[in-house]
Amino acid sequence: MERPAAAYSKGKLTSAIEDFSALSFPGQES
Structure with missing residues (x-):
């Protein structure tokens, strides 16, 4: 498990x- 900071x-x-x-890329967000 990763450290909280990471x-x-x-x-x-x-x-x-x-x-x-x-x-x-406007309009390309999913």
Whole structure:
């Protein structure tokens, strides 16, 4: 099981990637 800090960082990174993707490819978010 991951350490809480690692899981939190991964979650933040994933959110950032999703936000970037939504901005870069408007209308493509799923």
